[in-house]
Amino acid sequence: MAGKRLAVAWIGIGSNLGHPLQRCLRVIAALARHPRIHLVQVSSCYRTQPVGFGRQPWFINAVAEIATSLPPLALLRTLQRLETRFGRDRRHEFKNGPRSMDLDLLFHDQRVLRHPLLRLPHPGISHRRFVLVPLAEISPRLLHPVMGKTIDLLLKETDDVSQVVRVVLENNKNQTTHLPS
Template sequence: MLFLLGETNVSLCMHIVYLILGSNLGDRKAILNKAIALISDKVGEVILKSKIYETAPWGGVEQPAYLNQVLMLKTTLNPEKTLKHVLEIEKDLGRVRVVKWGARSLDIDVLFYDDMIINTDDLKIPHPFIHLRKFVLVPLVEIAPNFIHPLFSVSVEDLLKKLVDHSDVQAIDASLL
């Protein structure tokens, strides 16, 4: 898209972003739905949503089971602004950072941003634990099995096939929540 603003040309590029949402405190389904609405409003158009999965906690901290869902969206935001907005959404929906990998009302992680590789103190894309987490790969494979991980040069489906994480990840009937 090309817009003319006075004498300045401004090009708006669309980027494809994959996010994972997780919640294990409060009304988990309502929190995921509110997060999706806010993401649509502040970050970009949600193109695809995986099923909702109930998953075992990851990271060795005793806590309730999570609901997780992966989204694919289109955005004009750069990676840093995308992160800024998802962190604001987490905070708006009650996220308090106390214990690393601890229970939380909402967690949103940027999994992929196009095929970019970013490694800064504040932002790591692709997310560094994708290939280790069944709760990420199962819903990601549902909506983007052939997406090629830019660091490993293999599809996310192949990453799932090689996964050693055997934690419980079950698709649920969201209407029953």
């Protein structure tokens, strides 16, 4: 990636089917192996309450910060190919339903984009604790280019009260710690 200007992007990662924690960890490793993506940092994984359609397993969510030479639509296509590789089949899904893998492009630098296939920043960020909590962990001072507020402030102001529980990995044992609402 030398010689090209790299964009900084943030990707929301989520899964609630199969073995979601392992899927999320494996997709993070796949992102790190991509030749045009440099993994900068990754949040903790969080066990999160489903939003919208409640009769489904809880999710595992995380956020990755990357540096990439890929423009937004090419990065979106890359993320969609990874979703498919990790078992996502959009033909059998419904809004806010279960997902084997969900990769959302949240931000791409401070770009604002309204395209039929992609909106940047991701339109639901300020109403989703499952995105805001891991994003605030790694980039609390990131400024939302449309709302003009930091991620920390958006988290404090959100109307979402869904549960978000940090998953702590120690010596191959999964433990959970509850975070304040």
